Amino acid sequence: MEEKEISQAVIGRLPRYLRYLGDLKDEGVERISSQELSELMKVTASQIRQDFNNFGGFGQQGYGYNVEYLYKEISKILGLDRIHKCIIVGAGNLGQALGNYMNFERRGFHFMGMFDKNPELWGKQVRDVQVMPMEQMEEFVRTNQIEIAVLTIPKTSAVEVAERLVENGVGAIWNFAHVDLNLPEGIQVENVHLSDSLMKLSYNINRSDN
Amino acid sequence: MEEKEISQAVIGRLPRYLRYLGDLKDEGVERISSQELSELMKVTASQIRQDFNNFGGFGQQGYGYNVEYLYKEISKILGLDRIHKCIIVGAGNLGQALGNYMNFERRGFHFMGMFDKNPELWGKQVRDVQVMPMEQMEEFVRTNQIEIAVLTIPKTSAVEVAERLVENGVGAIWNFAHVDLNLPEGIQVENVHLSDSLMKLSYNINRSDN
DNA sequence: TAGATTGTTAATCGATTAACAATC
């Protein structure tokens, strides 16, 4: 069952399509052509059709795409029709911000536990979970079969903690620590390097100045 | 003085180079070849040399690159040798997390003010600034000549707030709101769409499962 | 000078755009 690999460039665009389709759905729009969508999103109609066709024919000639159907299909492709059990490691400001963000829950990312090494934070309530000590992390991950770990800890401990998580069955890491994690084949890592993003912005400011 | 435009693909890699060079510097490494760096960073040596050469010859044949010098040059390219005056709009968890993050300050991003529409947050201390009402934002931006605004507000108000900021002289927006901002030519926008990132992770989990 | 390694040109690869036949 060898499917052709879909490029990360395409995958990276799917969430944005989903966002626009969700808005259209909310506005009660039933169908849309690649041409109309391309004007809305400021991309080429060609790219839209190519992207969707990677997954095989969501549209219909002479009609366009059904908004509701397309929305559902892209959701499925992105795995948003499943429950993903998550924990957050690092209960600082950023960890708490992510824990409190309800929209992830709505998408099937279930926030099940939160850990920190700082005893002052233990027991602190974030939504319906309490911050637990790091020592309990491994067992929690195993017994609850946690799939995704969100790393919001300093880079000094990130590599080691990530390895412990993976040893206990975590399959994916959403990494906010400013360090590259080199984990075994098959373990998914998605980096959010905020300072990299800010530096890009800084570069582009300089450019537009000259 | 028409320089050839440098692609965003290259710019996007500079912060990562900077991070590795900073680590090498801290370890006391004086020089490095593209070959060595490529092994460290798991990219091709060819790409490294091409990337650096966009800015014209940081290395020396037979020797390699001087770590300290290269670090400084990339810093300059990214505009990290300048002060950037910033405000944060939206004093929720995420806004506070970013405000408290000292590393941005270290890079020249000066955190000067914070705004929120919620009266309960007014006066709240985040590092050395107090949360101010939204009504004061425009004047503050003008009188302090704010360059960068960090948007950590819900998407419902993001578009309108961004426009007000730009009208008052803000030149760049670091946008955490889950919406595309369409601002005038020359205004820089860098989006951090966290849920998009999480969806990519979710997709890749599904892939590796099959 | 000989060895090392860059800077840079050429080749390859992949992603985007254009074009149009298929078909609703």
Added chain:
DNA sequence: TAGATTGTTAATCGATTAACAATC
């Protein structure tokens, strides 16, 4: 049936990798 718009092939564009002459 005629018009619209997809699905898909072909053309173009840009980014990455390979190769090697220049030079420290």
